[in-house]
Amino acid sequence: MSSFIPKTISGISQTVERTVFSAEHARFPGLLQGTDPRAKLAMVILLLLAASTARHLVVVIGVYLVSLLFARLSLLPSSVLLKGVWLGMPLFAAIVALPTVFTMPGRALLTVGTLGDMQIAVSDNGLSSAILLVVRAGTSVSLGLLLVLTTRWTDLLKSLRILHVPDAFIVVFGMTYRYLFLLLHAVNGLFLARASRTVGPIEGREQRRWIASTTGVLVNKSFKMSEDVYQAMVSRGFTGEIKTLAEFRMADRDWLLLGLVVVFVASTMLLDRGLA
Amino acid sequence: MNVNTETPIFRIEKLSHTYLGRCPALRDVDLTIRRGEQVVILGANGCGKSTLLKILDGLHRPVSGRIEAFGEDVTGIADDPARAQQFHRRVGLVFQDSDVQLFSATVWDDVAFGPLQLGWTPDEVRRRVQEALAVMGVEDLASRAPFELSGGEKKRVAIATVLAIDPEVLLMDEPTANLDPRSKAVLVDLIAGLGRLGKTIIATTHELDIVPTIASRVIVFGDEERRPIAEGDAQTILDDVDLLVRANLLHQHLHRHGPIQHAHRHSHADEHDHH
Numbered sequence: 001m002s003s004f005i006p007k008t009i010s011g012i013s014q015t016v017e018r019t020v021f022s023a024e025h026a027r028f029p030g031l032l033q034g035t036d037p038r039a040k041l042a043m044v045i046l047l048l049l050a051a052s053t054a055r056h057l058v059v060v061i062g063v064y065l066v067s068l069l070f071a072r073l074s075l076l077p078s079s080v081l082l083k084g085v086w087l088g089m090p091l092f093a094a095i096v097a098l099p100t101v102f103t104m105p106g107r108a109l110l111t112v113g114t115l116g117d118m119q120i121a122v123s124d125n126g127l128s129s130a131i132l133l134v135v136r137a138g139t140s141v142s143l144g145l146l147l148v149l150t151t152r153w154t155d156l157l158k159s160l161r162i163l164h165v166p167d168a169f170i171v172v173f174g175m176t177y178r179y180l181f182l183l184l185h186a187v188n189g190l191f192l193a194r195a196s197r198t199v200g201p202i203e204g205r206e207q208r209r210w211i212a213s214t215t216g217v218l219v220n221k222s223f224k225m226s227e228d229v230y231q232a233m234v235s236r237g238f239t240g241e242i243k244t245l246a247e248f249r250m251a252d253r254d255w256l257l258l259g260l261v262v263v264f265v266a267s268t269m270l271l272d273r274g275l276a
Numbered sequence: 277m278n279v280n281t282e283t284p285i286f287r288i289e290k291l292s293h294t295y296l297g298r299c300p301a302l303r304d305v306d307l308t309i310r311r312g313e314q315v316v317i318l319g320a321n322g323c324g325k326s327t328l329l330k331i332l333d334g335l336h337r338p339v340s341g342r343i344e345a346f347g348e349d350v351t352g353i354a355d356d357p358a359r360a361q362q363f364h365r366r367v368g369l370v371f372q373d374s375d376v377q378l379f380s381a382t383v384w385d386d387v388a389f390g391p392l393q394l395g396w397t398p399d400e401v402r403r404r405v406q407e408a409l410a411v412m413g414v415e416d417l418a419s420r421a422p423f424e425l426s427g428g429e430k431k432r433v434a435i436a437t438v439l440a441i442d443p444e445v446l447l448m449d450e451p452t453a454n455l456d457p458r459s460k461a462v463l464v465d466l467i468a469g470l471g472r473l474g475k476t477i478i479a480t481t482h483e484l485d486i487v488p489t490i491a492s493r494v495i496v497f498g499d500e501e502r503r504p505i506a507e508g509d510a511q512t513i514l515d516d517v518d519l520l521v522r523a524n525l526l527h528q529h530l531h532r533h534g535p536i537q538h539a540h541r542h543s544h545a546d547e548h549d550h551h
Contacts, residue, residue: 023381023421152381181423182375228376231335235369236390236441239357243392244385245401 005211009191013184025149030074031257032150037159039254043261044147050265051139057132059272064139066264067146074150085141093137097130104129158244170242182229186221190214284308284344285445285476286332291341293327301327303502305341307495309478311444314471316487317480318513319497320524325480326372329447332478333369334360346444365394368438372449374430378422383414383433386422390441408440412466428459432466439470446470448479452486464489482525484514499524 026033032040051063071081102112106125113120148156157170194210202210286309293302302324309315319325330336331343334353343351346366353360368390371377380386387408391401409415412432417425425433431451438446451467452460467490471477479490487494487510494513498505499522506519513519520526 026381027419181379185375185423225376228371228373229379231330232369232371232377232379233389233393234360235333235335235364235371236437237361237364237393238389239361239393243395245388245392245398 005191009184009187013188023152025074025076025080026152028075028150030076030150032070032074032146034253035150035257036248036250036254037151037155038162038248039250039258040147040151041156041159041162043258044143046261046265047143048140050268051136051143054136054268054272055132056272056275057128057135059268059275060132060135060139062268062271064135064142067139067142070146071142074146076146076149080149081142081145084145085138089138089141090134093134094130097133100133101126101130155244155248157242159248182225183218183222186225187218190217285311285346287344288332289342289344291328291331291338291343293324293331293336293338300502302331302338305503307504309445309476311476312474314475314477314490314492315479316491316494316510317478317497318482318484318487318494318523318525319480320482320499323497323499323523324502325497326449329369329449329478329480332445333367333447334363335369361394364443365441366443367445367447368441368443369447370431370435370438370449370451372453374427374434375422377434377437378425378430381421382418383409383420383422383425384418386433387418387436387440390437394441404440404442408436411439411470412436413462426459428455428462431455431459431463435463435466445476445478448477450481451479452481452483460486484520484525487514496520496523496525498522 035043047063047066051060054060054063068081071078101122102120104123104126106123108119108121109124109127111119111121151159157173160170160173286307288305288307291302291305291307292300294300305324305328317325317328327336331338332345334350337352337354341351342349345363350363353363378386380389384405387405388401391404396404405418406415409418412435414429414432414436417429417433422430422433435446435448435451448467452463455463464486467477467479471490471492477490481487491510494508494510495504496506496513496519497503505523506513506516517526
C-alpha cells in the first residue's frame with residue numbers, strides 16, 4: 001500500500017494536468033477541434049444513443065469505427081483512445097457482464113461444472129450479450145473521451161447549455177474543475193513531504209492512521225482553497241455566470257458534419273431494426 | 277505622472293474583524309489611503325494584513341467599523357454582488373497564492389477572465405489582455421498552461437490578470453513571497469514601474485528589502501495590536517530598529533562569521549552589516 005496510493009494519485013494528477021487542464025489535444029488543428037462545441041456535443045450524444053440502443057454487435061462496432069475515424073481526423077494519438085479505453089475498462093465491464101454469460105438461456109458452448117443437477121455452462125446468447133455489453137461500454141467511453149479531449153473545458157461547460165443544464169450546475173462543475181487541479185497538487189505535496197521524512201518500511205496500521213489524518217488535512221485544505229479560488233473569481237467580477245470569449249458560431253461545416261452524423265445514426269438504427 | 281495625493285480613495289474607521297467569532301484578525305483599524313499613493317503595509321505573519329486587503333477588496337464584510345471608498349460607504353458591499361462587481365472594476369487584488377488566481381486552461385484565458393466577467397466586447401477583451409501581458413512581460417506565456425509556469429512567472433501572470441481590468445487601485449498580498457532573488461528583483465521593478473505610472477498600490481509584505489523601492493508611504497502593523505502602530509516614509513520606518521523589533525520584523529540572532537561569533541538584530545529578508 002505504501003507506494004500504490006501515492007503512485008496512483010500522482011498518475012491521475014499528471015494525466016489530468018496533461019490532458020484536461022492544459023487542453024493539450026484540444027489545441028491540435030484537427031476536425032473535431034475546429035467544430036462548434038454545441039455541434040460536437042450533439043453529435044456525441046447522437047452516437048451514444050446509437051451505441052446504447054443497438055442490439056447487434058455489428059452496429060455497435062460500426063459506431064465504434066466512426067469514433068476511431070473521428071479520432072484519426074482530429075489528429076489524436078491512437079494510443080490515447082485505444083489504450084485509454086481498452087486497457088482498463090473491459091475488466092470492469094466484464095465483471096458486470098459475467099453473470100449473463102452463465103445465466104442467459106441458449107446453446108451451451110463450454111461447460112465449466114455442475115451444481116447438483118444443474119449444469120453451469122457458457123451459453124452462446126450469454127457470451128454474445130456479454131461481448132455486446134463490453135463493446136458498447138468501450139464505444140461509449142471512446143465517444144466521451146473524444147468530446148473531452150477535443151474541447152476546451154470552458155467551452156465544454158458552456159455547450160452544456162444547449163441541454164438546458166442549469167447555470168448553477170455549470171458553475172459548480174467549473175469550480176470542481178478548479179479545485180481538483182489545486183487539490184491534486186496538495187495531495188502530491190503531502191505524499192512527497194511524507195516520503196522525504198520516512199526511512200524504512202511502515203506498519204499497515206500506521207499507514208492507515210496516516211491516510212486517515214491526511215484525509216482530514218485535505219478536507220480542511222479544500223475548504224480554505226475553495227474559498228480562496230471563489231474569492232479570486234469574485235475579485236475579478238465573477239457573479240455566478242460563466243463568460244468565455246469563444247463565441248460559438250455554427251459554420252456550414254458544423255451543420256454538414258452534424259447532418260452526416262444524424263444520417264449515420266438513423267441508418268444504424270434502421271439497420272439494427274432490419275437485422276432483428 | 278499626475279498624482280493627486282490629497283484625494284482619499286479609502287477611509288477606514290474603527291475597523292475590526294474576527295474569524296469564527298473568536299480569532300481576532302484586526303482591531304480598531306483607522307487608515308486613509310490617498311489617490312496615487314504606493315503604500316506598503318509592513319507586518320509579521322498573522323498580523324491581519326491579508327484580511328485587511330480582502331476587506332478593502334470587498335470580499336469580506338468586517339465585523340465592525342466603516343469603510344469608505346471613492347466617497348461611498350462600501351462596508352457591506354460583499355453582500356451586494358451587482359455593486360461588488362462595479363467595485364471590482366475599480367479595485368483589484370493580487371492574491372498571495374498565485375495558484376488560486378490562475379484556474380483557466382491557458383494564461384490567456386486567465387488574463388481574459390476579468391474583462392469577460394465585466395461584459396466588455398471581444399475586441400476590447402483582446403486589447404486589454406494583450407496590454408496586460410505586455411506590461412508584465414509575459415506575452416510569450418500566453419498559450420501556456422498555468423501549471424507549467426515557474427513561481428515568478430505565475431506571479432507576473434497573476435498581476436496581469438488584475439491589470440487587464442485596469443483598476444484604479446491595485447492591492448497586492450505579499451507580492452514577492454516565495455520567489456527566487458532574480459524573480460523578486462524583476463517583480464519589484466515592475467511594481468515600482470506601475471507606481472511611477474500613477475497607479476494607487478497597496479502592498480503587504482514582511483520583506484524589508486523591497487520596501488524602499490515600492491513604497492511612497494509605509495504603515496507598520498503591530499504583531500500583537502493587529503492595527504497600525506506607526507507610519508511614515510520608507511527610510512524613517514526602516515531606520516527605526518526598535519519599531520521593527522516590536523513589530524516582529526527584526527530579531528536578535530546569535531550567529532558565526534568564520535572565527536567570530538556575535539549577536540545582533542536582523543531580518544532574514546535583507547543583507548545586514550556584520551561589523
